[in-house]
Amino acid sequence: MQGRVVGGRRYRSGYPRTVREWTRGSKVDDAPIVFEGEETDVSCGQYLYDETHREGGSMYEVQSRSISFYNSLYHVRKEPTDKFLKLAIALNTEVSFFGRWMLLQLKADWEANDNGSDKVFKSGSLIYVDARAFLDFSGAKVDGNQDAIKETGSRLQYHVLFAPSESTSYTGYSTTKNYLILYMLDDVKERLQFFKLGDRGGPFELVYSDDEGGQIRTASAGGVDSKESDLIWLTTSSYTQPSTLYLADARKCGSNGYIISKLKSxxxxxxxxxxxxxxxxxxxxxxxxxxYFMIAKKGLLLDGSTPTLLYGYGGFEISLGPRYVTTVGISWLERGGVYVEANIRGGGEYGPKWHQSALKENRNKCYEDFIAVGEHLVASNICTPKSLACRGGSNGGLLAGNMLVQAPDLFAAIHVAVPLLDMKR
Structure with a gap:
């Protein structure tokens, strides 16, 4: 729970809010506090990005304070003798580093007018800028020196790694020594893009992209040793295929792909x-x-008779996507049922705006989306209200509880699991 005000009283978070510098062999209680958040912060932390193994990279020490569930303050320094500088970014921006670059993941439209020009980057974009130059600019902003702000701002050049479209959204990245592997969804189907760090640590170059439209699968890639090589552990899975591990090589990106061999499944x-x-x-x-995704037997008879289970979540910018559904497969699909997952608003399937479009006074859109999927299944003769059930847990339990109130005639059974039904208490 974040620190919040109820009835004029501010409640504490309850999460750890101090960072200590501990020396091996000494008592933890004797470790001095080096960073401390506020009592009302959701969390705080301090960590290092060691980018010295990449050309032009440095060591970056970061202090972060999550002042609410989605908003954070970042302070960064390059040298232990430097002072921490508050980054001149929006509160809902996430920060990371690669080589000499600072990467910014934007959760809202951002106007970067640091050098007199108005550059607007879309919510859901991943952009990058020279880290040293941006730290100089942030320091000038902290000092309030207008001449320094203008001078340091004139040296900033932003580059776009990913900009969302109507159908695409950014979901994360992983790294090898010289490559950044970007994950994106294209209408909730996953695509990977490989970017190579430029010569002498220069801007990234796109060297490979999965097929347009993406694949109905989940993939995760991690460097075998991101400080030393460009070899990758690649893991994939889908609704019907269990996790499979491959060895891949980012340097082999090309028309024949990048996979070396399948290791184990x-x-x-x-x-x-x-x-x-x-x-x-x-x-x-x-x-x-x-x-929505539907898993069913090939050649399904469209007479409305097939038992169908509809699942949803719709919260916290969490995307529902392909993964191996063992329990559903054994208990439902093998017995002839149809399983459906709805990618309703409130989740992250189309980026931050998809999530933000179903918050607070617009929360009803999440429930209307779920009802629309249920009605579409009926209209498509997959099932009838007598053969349609729905399920949701936690935030999805609140969703299922709303189905009990708003659309009881659409479902023959409603499974409300560990629900958050009373949001005030």
Whole structure:
């Protein structure tokens, strides 16, 4: 829980808020406090980015304070003798480093008018800028020296690694020594893009991109040793395929891909040989297209008789996407049922705006999206209200509870799991 004000009283977070410098062999209680957050902060932390193994990179020490669930303050220094500088960024921006570059993940439209020009970067973008130059600019902003702000701002040059479109969103990245592997969703289907650090640590160059449209799968890549090589551990999975580990090499990116060999796969836990995964779109009350994935037997008879389970979450910018559904496969799919996951607003399937569009006074859109998917399943003769059930847990439990109130005639069964139904208490 974040620190919050209720009835004029401010409540404490309860999470750790001090950072201590501990020496091996000494008592933790004797370790001096080097950084401390406020009592009302959600959390705080201090950590290092060691980028000295990349050309032009330095050691960056970061202090962060999460002043609310989505907003943080960042202070950075390059040398232990330097003072920490408050970064001149919006509160809901996430910060990281690669080589000599500072990467900024934007959660709202951001106007960078540091050198007199108005540059607006879209919410959901991943941009980067020279870290030293940006620290100089942030220091000038802290000091309030207008001449220094103008001079340091004139040296800033922003580069865009990812800018969202109507169908695409950024979900994260991983690294090798010389490559940045960017994850993106294209209509909730995953794509990977490989960027190589330029000569002498210069700007990134796109060297490989997965097929347009993406794949219905989940993939994660991690450097075997990101300080020494460009080899990658690549893990993939889908609704019907268990996790599989590959060895890959970012240097081999090209027309033949980047995978060297398949190393190992977890065993199949249920029979998926006769199943297929498809994507469909329903239209919500306000006209917004809502994607959903459906796992069903090939050649499904469209007579409305098939038992169908609809699942949703719709919160905290969390995306529902392909992963191996062992328990659903054993208990539901093997028995002939249809399983559906709805990518409703409130989640992160289309970036920060998809999440933010179903908050507070617009929370109803999340529930309208879920109802629209259920109605689309019925209209498509997959099922009828007599053969349609829904389920959600935690935040999804609140979703399922709303179905009990708002659309009881649409579902024959509603499973409300560990719900957050009373949001005031």
């Amino acid at each position: 977890l065993p199949h836990m249920y029979d998926s040989s006769e199943l297929e995964v498809t994507q469909h779109f329903a239209t919500s009350k306000d006209g917004t297209k809502i994607p």
